[in-house]
Amino acid sequence: xxxxxxxxxxxxxxxxxxxxxxxxxxxxxxxxxxxxxxxxxxxxxxxxxxxxxxxxxxxxxxxxxxxxxxxxxxxxxxxxxxxxxxxxxxxxxxxxxxxxxxxxxxxxxxxxxxxxxxxxxxxxxxxxxxxxxxxxxxxxxxxxxxxxxxxxxxxxxxxxxxxxxxxxxxxxxxxxxxxxxxxxxxxxxxxxxxxxxxxxxxxxxxxxxxxxxxxxxxxxxxxxxxxxxxxxxxxxxxxxxxxxxxxxxxxxxxxxxxxxxxxxxxxxxxxxxxxxxxxxxxxxxxxxxxxxxxxxxxxxxxxxxxxxxxxxxxxxxxxxxxxx
Ligand SMILES: O=C(O)CCC(=O)C(=O)O
Ligand SMILES: [Fe+2]
Numbered sequence: 001x002x003x004x005x006x007x008x009x010x011x012x013x014x015x016x017x018x019x020x021x022x023x024x025x026x027x028x029x030x031x032x033x034x035x036x037x038x039x040x041x042x043x044x045x046x047x048x049x050x051x052x053x054x055x056x057x058x059x060x061x062x063x064x065x066x067x068x069x070x071x072x073x074x075x076x077x078x079x080x081x082x083x084x085x086x087x088x089x090x091x092x093x094x095x096x097x098x099x100x101x102x103x104x105x106x107x108x109x110x111x112x113x114x115x116x117x118x119x120x121x122x123x124x125x126x127x128x129x130x131x132x133x134x135x136x137x138x139x140x141x142x143x144x145x146x147x148x149x150x151x152x153x154x155x156x157x158x159x160x161x162x163x164x165x166x167x168x169x170x171x172x173x174x175x176x177x178x179x180x181x182x183x184x185x186x187x188x189x190x191x192x193x194x195x196x197x198x199x200x201x202x203x204x205x206x207x208x209x210x211x212x213x214x215x216x217x218x219x220x221x222x223x224x225x226x227x228x229x230x231x232x233x234x235x236x237x238x239x240x241x242x243x244x245x246x247x248x249x250x251x252x253x254x255x256x257x258x259x260x261x262x263x264x265x266x267x268x269x270x271x272x273x274x275x276x277x278x279x280x281x282x283x284x285x286x287x288x289x290x291x292x293x294x295x296x297x298x299x300x301x302x303x304x305x306x307x308x309x310x311x312x313x314x315x316x317x318x319x320x321x322x323x324x
Pocket of ligand 2: 197198
């Protein structure tokens with residue numbers, strides 16, 4: 001019997017309940033925390049809920065509504081699918097990648113200092129800010145403005161979105177962040193592994209492929225239309241808070257089945273979908289895999305279901321541009 005509610009003909013419009021009590025990563029077999037560990041876990045969770053609520057309220061208060069007057073060439077597709085594959089103008093692309101090169105060098109050097117099998121997810125990323133990387137931000141903003149991407153994003157979000165963060169990311173076949181939770185417990189890797197929605201609010205990203213990305217080099221993928229998933233305000237809050245909680249304290253995962261039912265959700269749910277779940281099969285059937293042949297840049301709403309960087313062979317380099 002499937003542990004996930006929903007039938008084949010139900011539209012993909014919600015994130016269904018997952019029976020975390022029956023899940024090998026969290027339920028039986030994950031270990032029973034004692035009373036002290038439980039208390040520490042719940043307190044940590046409460047702290048993270050408060051953080052997410054505070055952040056959301058602050059973002060809503062700081063939000064400046066915006067009516068875009070420029071051309072918005074990507075708006076319709078972004079609204080419909082949540083994902084828009086693009087081709088940057090060759091000069092703009094060369095500009096952006098040229099400005100990013102020193103940061104990729106720095107990241108590659110940092111990765112070389114860490115033994116291959118020991119690199120964690122964060123070891124694949126180097127974040128830059130406007131103050132720290134002005135030339136890179138200028139090149140990125142020029143490219144996004146000239147292509148009408150920034151205007152499309154502002155119209156989509158209804159606020160005067162700006163580039164907040166540019167991240168260099170390198171992944172290779174030695175990375176195990178997506179396999180490790182299963183391999184370390186001798187469990188089979190689910191086909192839906194690493195499917196997630198981001199645990200941020202109102203963010204649109206552009207990924208620029210900095211290397212050729214084929215089917216085995218960890219292409220980005222997206223389930224079109226899932227940017228229109230219906231998530232309630234509280235549900236959205238639990239999804240995010242629980243996700244951050246288990247990311248920072250994986251050992252608290254054993255407490256997930258003990259939470260009230262409404263709170264048993266997390267943004268990175270792809271790892272948790274049982275293999276026989278109809279819902280997971282539908283995600284896989286609708287997944288759109290975007291190799292660099294499909295586009296050298298991808299514009300997407302991070303609130304839709306996506307994954308990427310699951311490299312089977314070789315290395316993949318991307319630039320991740322975060323707008324809010
Ligand atoms: O590395 C990837 O392709 C996935 C990136 C991702 O999940 C994101 O940018 O939110
Ligand atoms: Fe993501």
